[in-house]
Amino acid sequence: MPELLFPDPELTDGVVTLRAWRPSDHAQRFAGFSDPLCQRFSWGSSEPFTEQHQLSWAGGGEESARLRGEAIGFAIVDAGDPGRVWGGASIYDIAVAEGRAAVGYWLAGHARGRGSATRAVRLLTRWAFDDLAVARLELTCGPDNSASQQVAERSGFTREGLLRSHLPFQGGRRDSVLFSLLPTDPASR
Incomplete structure (x- = not known):
């Protein structure tokens, strides 16, 4: 698959906007993902998450994956204040030949409990089906991550096992x- 292009205009529902990450987002991105809950459920490494991990991913890995057509990451921001980062969301593990991809997300502590993740996932799923022609989206999370499971269900995903x-x-x-x-x-529309 060729490189993935960011939607133009940005994805928004008037409350949440999904846009490309900016260098000016660095401090908010690091602070948000450093949250203990994000670390518990989203940081797979056994070594502590550091600013260098984020810089390495944002500085090369993330863009390389987008250019290869494998993944695309978005900042979840306040639609009324697009400089205020609430979290991150992505479409990843894109398998064009299989028509399949995965969706992921995380929220900073200050953004939880408002439906922001559900709104972001709904925006991403519509875009993936309409613009990327994906035939199946998958979402995985840890069995003890009940909040993420609720987001999946509220976004219309079916639990498979x-x-x-x-x-x-x-x-x-x-x-x-x-x-x-x-x-x-029915929930995909």
């Missing part, structure tokens, strides 16, 4: 709950 010992995670292996959404599902 448990992937045992699914991935390396924080020095061991983690099970993952698997959800999916198809463009033909």
Whole structure:
């Protein structure tokens, strides 16, 4: 797949906007992802998350994945104040030949409890189905991440089951709950 282009105009529902990450977002991105809850559920490494990890990913890995057509990451921001970062969301593990991709997200502590993640996931899923022609979106999370499971369900995803010992995670292996959404599902529109 060729490089992924950011939507123009940006994805928004009037409350949440998804836009490309900017260099000026660095401090908010690092502070938000450094939150203990993000680290518990989203940081797979056993070593502590540092600013260097973020700089390495934002400075090269993230853009390289976008240029290869494998993933695209967005800042979740306040639609009324697009400089205020609430979290991040992405479409990743894009398998064009299979018509499949995954969706992921995280929120800073100050942005939780307002439906921001659900709004972001809904925006991303519509874009993935309409613009990327994806036939199946997957969402996985840890079995103990009930908030993420609620976001998946509120976004219309169907729980399919448990992937045992699914991935390396924080020095061991983690099970993952698997959800999916198809463009033909009523909730996808």
